[in-house]
Amino acid sequence: MNILVVEDFKELANEVIDYLSKNGYVCKWANSCSKALEEINSNDFDVLLLDLGLPDGSGFDVLKMVRKTQSKMAVIIITARGELDDRINGLQLGADDYLTKPFALTELGARLYAIIRRIHGFTVNDLNIHGFNLQLQDYKVSYNKIPINLTKKEFDIFQYLALNKNRVITRLQLTEHIWGDILEVNSDSNFIDVHVRNLRKKLDKHTSLEWFETVRNVGYRINV
Amino acid sequence: MLPVLIEKVVYKHINKSLLEKKEKFICNLDKQEINDFIIRNDATETYSSFSTLHSEFLQLTRLPKKALIHETIFITEPRIIEEERNDYMILQYDFIYEKKAYRLEIGNSLSEIKELTFTIRFFILIVLFIILAVTFLMDTFYIEYLLKPFNKIIDTKIRRVNEPDTFDHTPINSHSTDFQELDAVLNQMMDRISELFNKERQFIANVSHELLTPIALLKNKFENLLQNNSLDDNAIDKIASSLKTLDMLKKVINNLLLISRIENNQYEANETIDLKELLNNLHEDLKDRMDEKGLTISINLQHNFPFIGNKTLIHILLYNLMVNAVKYNRKNGNITVSDRFLKEKYYLSISDTGIGMNESQASQIFNRFTRINSDQEGQGLGLAIVNSIAHFHHIDIEVTSVPNEGTTFTLLLSNSRKLN
Numbered sequence: 214m215n216i217l218v219v220e221d222f223k224e225l226a227n228e229v230i231d232y233l234s235k236n237g238y239v240c241k242w243a244n245s246c247s248k249a250l251e252e253i254n255s256n257d258f259d260v261l262l263l264d265l266g267l268p269d270g271s272g273f274d275v276l277k278m279v280r281k282t283q284s285k286m287a288v289i290i291i292t293a294r295g296e297l298d299d300r301i302n303g304l305q306l307g308a309d310d311y312l313t314k315p316f317a318l319t320e321l322g323a324r325l326y327a328i329i330r331r332i333h334g335f336t337v338n339d340l341n342i343h344g345f346n347l348q349l350q351d352y353k354v355s356y357n358k359i360p361i362n363l364t365k366k367e368f369d370i371f372q373y374l375a376l377n378k379n380r381v382i383t384r385l386q387l388t389e390h391i392w393g394d395i396l397e398v399n400s401d402s403n404f405i406d407v408h409v410r411n412l413r414k415k416l417d418k419h420t421s422l423e424w425f426e427t428v429r430n431v432g433y434r435i436n437v
Numbered sequence: 438m439l440p441v442l443i444e445k446v447v448y449k450h451i452n453k454s455l456l457e458k459k460e461k462f463i464c465n466l467d468k469q470e471i472n473d474f475i476i477r478n479d480a481t482e483t484y485s486s487f488s489t490l491h492s493e494f495l496q497l498t499r500l501p502k503k504a505l506i507h508e509t510i511f512i513t514e515p516r517i518i519e520e521e522r523n524d525y526m527i528l529q530y531d532f533i534y535e536k537k538a539y540r541l542e543i544g545n546s547l548s549e550i551k552e553l554t555f556t557i558r559f560f561i562l563i564v565l566f567i568i569l570a571v572t573f574l575m576d577t578f579y580i581e582y583l584l585k586p587f588n589k590i591i592d593t594k595i596r597r598v599n600e601p602d603t604f605d606h607t608p609i610n611s612h613s614t615d616f617q618e619l620d621a622v623l624n625q626m627m628d629r630i631s632e633l634f635n636k637e638r639q640f641i642a643n644v645s646h647e648l649l650t651p652i653a654l655l656k657n658k659f660e661n662l663l664q665n666n667s668l669d670d671n672a673i674d675k676i677a678s679s680l681k682t683l684d685m686l687k688k689v690i691n692n693l694l695l696i697s698r699i700e701n702n703q704y705e706a707n708e709t710i711d712l713k714e715l716l717n718n719l720h721e722d723l724k725d726r727m728d729e730k731g732l733t734i735s736i737n738l739q740h741n742f743p744f745i746g747n748k749t750l751i752h753i754l755l756y757n758l759m760v761n762a763v764k765y766n767r768k769n770g771n772i773t774v775s776d777r778f779l780k781e782k783y784y785l786s787i788s789d790t791g792i793g794m795n796e797s798q799a800s801q802i803f804n805r806f807t808r809i810n811s812d813q814e815g816q817g818l819g820l821a822i823v824n825s826i827a828h829f830h831h832i833d834i835e836v837t838s839v840p841n842e843g844t845t846f847t848l849l850l851s852n853s854r855k856l857n
Contacts, residue, residue: 228657266646293645315653
């Protein structure tokens with residue numbers, strides 16, 4: 214899976230590329246509109262991560278060019294709030310998804326995963342974690358073919374942790390994933406614990422959960 | 438003033454005509470006539486003649502010999518002629534003819550004059566009113582015509598312009614250079630304003646990009662750092678609290694950006710909003726937090742009021758009010774959402790059974806960075822945003838609060854006020 218990261222801030226690009234490379238993606242970096250177009254014209258990319266504020270223009274110009282020539286490439290816009298009027302604007306111009314800065318790398322990973330599933334016609338439907346089978350398409354979980362009844366939020370948490378296995382996921386990351394980018398300052402993210410507790414209770418009936426780790430004061434991790 | 442003047446003129450005119458008559462009479466008065474009078478020598482010793490309608494009379498009387506002789510005088514007094522009483526202006530002239538004293542009286546009826554002055558007054562009054570009406574109409578139409586370009590400038594260049602972008606630069610036709618200048622100056626001013634607007638917008642975009650990009654970097658670095666298995670608990674705690682601080686920083690910036698974008702009119706307000714649906718969604722979103730505090734919520738909306746505005750912003754407004762109702766509520770408290778219609782206006786109330794505020798606190802809550810209780814979390818931007826959004830949508834907010842009993846926020850929504 215080839216990804217072109219268009220971001221003028223080098224260090225941020227490095228962090229993103231570092232994370233994506235560890236997750237098995239092949240990344241290239243472009244720091245301006247012109248470099249990005251150059252790369253797009255010379256290589257095939259599956260996904261374009263596009264920052265809007267670039268030194269030689271707006272990422273929108275790149276997006277427009279891309280949509281004129283290549284319709285297959287998925288585009289995720291990465292932007293600071295304030296550069297864009299609202300979510301709809303970006304999506305109307307032909308972006309597949311939208312992330313506001315600052316974003317969690319794991320959130321980027323989850324969005325990428327969803328987009329790639331879409332591009333490839335839902336061929337990667339199932340996730341298997343310690344005997345649990347997650348059917349991503351219809352939000353169903355089963356253990357040894359015994360269906361487990363999870364709420365939407367519990368499923369989302371399980372899926373997010375499973376997708377980012379072996380990583381510590383903070384409560385904040387989970388909160389943002391479940392409730393979206395809420396503006397409320399210092400929103401107490403502890404009620405995510407209630408859902409995790411319920412999820413663990415439901416999973417615990419089937420097998421021991423020593424791989425479902427609570428990281429003290431921080432968050433959770435699923436180890437594989 | 439005018440009637441007095443007229444009266445004066447008329448009296449003067451009468452006096453003059455009386456004098457002329459007197460002269461004529463005296464001139465024509467000869468021996469024969471006097472003799473006629475003497476020969477007649479009747480008991481009354483009076484010769485009088487009058488016009489048929491008694492408007493004028495002439496009277497010659499013999500005076501007792503020793504009567505005082507005085508010159509011409511004018512008097513006004515009533516006389517009875519043939520049993521008809523009238524006010525007369527009378528010229529009295531005493532003279533001596535052949536050693537005998539006579540008094541000549543020539544009278545002119547005043548009733549006629551009074552009628553005349555009345556008619557003149559009436560006529561003048563009517564003329565005055567006509568002139569007044571004509572001037573008024575002329576002025577109105579002429580001023581209307583003169584000020585047509587002015588009104589057009591006000592209308593098209595100022596009143597209808599909410600956004601500098603929508604400003605119409607085409608010059609307004611006018612015969613007067615004053616208005617042309619006004620128009621030109623307005624155009625210049627609007628150019629400057631829209632330049633400032635654009636600069637501000639650019640600035641906001643730059644600030645968000647320049648500040649949020651490094652925050653994104655730090656956040657990602659900390660998150661990557663957290664994956665390091667060699668970290669001890671102490672380090673993990675520090676990273677976690679740094680991430681929390683970063684999150685707070687991000688939200689403060691985003692909130693300030695939101696306020697500044699609302700105040701710059703960078704949002705459109707043309708969506709029809711189903712408040713009931715919005716509130717039910719919010720209830721769903723906040724369910725966990727309400728359950729945690731054991732709160733009961735009752736949303737009973739009786740009316741259907743399709744409000745026109747920006748859905749995202751109204752969502753934020755209601756979200757912030759609901760979050761406050763949750764945050765400042767007591768355990769096992771209530772939240773009540775109700776509405777009513779009064780005089781074409783829609784009132785939406787959100788009440789809690791929380792800690793409440795006193796009056797001085799309530800007057801400050803809409804200011805930025807005000808917090809009522811220092812032990813509560815948050816940056817005091819929630820209600821400042823509520824205020825900005827409400828102002829943007831022309832929504833009035835009323836706050837009633839009783840300490841330790843609860844607070845009610847009432848929104849007064851109306852679609853009509855946005856039209857002007």
